[in-house]
Amino acid sequence: MKRGWKILLNFMMILMLLFSLQAQSATAIPETNSLFYLGIENIKNHQYQQALSNFTQVIKLKGKLISAAYSNRCLINLQLGNNQAAKSDCTTALTLNSNNVETYLNEGLAEYRLGNYPEAINQYQEVIERNKYDYRAYYNQGLAYFALANYEKAVENYEQALLSSDSSSASVQALIYTDKGLTYFRLGNHQQAITDLNEAIRLSPDNEKAYYHRGCVYSKIGDYRAALTDLTQALQLNYQFSEAYLHRGWIHHQIGLEQVALEDFNLALQQFEQQGNTTAYQQTQALIEQLHQILAQSNRSLVS
Structure with missing residues (x-):
């Protein structure tokens, strides 16, 4: 199951950085001050290259604003997918200011995207040591433990994230319950798993990921309906949820509805092609070829 959609950090956090810089900005030289806040405005307007x-x-x-500038540039590089540059x-930002919680979060995200999961965990731990109620750090740390297949530790982090997110939105809590x-x-x-996914759906009825994962659980225990x-x-x-087409097709195949399964596999194939997911496209294409062979053998049996 893909996890590419999962990460809690978002670029509105820049506004939190803005508050922490009010005292510094008064002593910054005018040109630096002007450029810095122009960068902030460009981020708000999604003009990332200009920012x-x-x-x-x-x-x-x-x-005075050099540390914040490095931190914000890290944020932009994350948005642009320049993960090594973000790291x-x-x-550098943390070398200049080791107390910026947001920078630890952002470096953790960069490490996570680079596949450096233990390093990501360490960055999130730095956040927790400075603020034990920051649910973002617990949640993101849980994702990193999940990637390392340390599922027990991931659950611990998700549970702590839920305890620390009482004032957060229902959609945030639904996200955590989905991963849990x-x-x-x-x-x-x-x-x-079903209990947690039920809660995710209750909190966010439009959460297609929770429906998908609950469907996978039901499939695993044999409740195909x-x-x-x-x-x-x-x-x-x-309707672009490629994995859902693929898994639904597999279930249709399991219950003997080969033609319906073929339709689902073809829909999945189209989505993987549009996404540029070459590996999944090739694997789905192989499934379709196998299914065609099954249908051909079935037709020959009927004729004979």
């Missing part, structure tokens, strides 16, 4: 240029200029001018900028349910699924605790209902609901919420 990148703004903060690079601030860094060249040095001054470098965050490391998926983790219990990996642990083989199917009933707890419930699985098909959930996978179809996930597709109604997101």
Whole structure:
């Protein structure tokens, strides 16, 4: 099951950085101050390349805002997918100011995306040591433990994230319950997985990921009717959900509806092609070829 959609950090956090810089900005030279806040405005307007240029200029001018400029440039590089550059900028920012919680979070995300999961865990731990109620750090740390297949530790982090997120939105809590349910699924605790995914759906009825994962759990325990209902609901919420087509096709194949399975596999194939997911495209194409062979053999049996 893909996890590419999962990460809690978002770029509105820049506004939190803005508050922490009010005292510094009064002593910054006018040109640096102007460039810095122009970068902030460009981030708000999703003009990331312009913002990148703004903060690079601030860094060249040095001054009081240089640490924040590195931190914000890290944020932009994350948005642009420049993860190695993001990591470098965050490391420099923390060298200049080791107390910026947001920078630890952002460097953790960069490490996570680079596949450096233990390093990501360490960055999130730095956040927790400074603020034991920051649910983002617990949640993101849980994702890193999940990636390391340390599912018990991931569950601990998700539970702590829920305890620390009482004032957060229902959609945030639904996200955490979704991942917690998926983790219990990996642990083989199917009933707890369903319980958590039920709660995710209650909190966020339009959560197609929760329907998808619950459908996978139902499929695993052999409740194909419930699985098909959930996978179809996930597709109604997101018709581009390639994995849901693929899994629904597999269930249709399992219950002997080969033609319907073929339709689902073809829909999955189309989505994987549009996404540029070459590996999944090739694997699905192989499934379709195998299914065609099954149908051909079945037709020959009927004729003979």
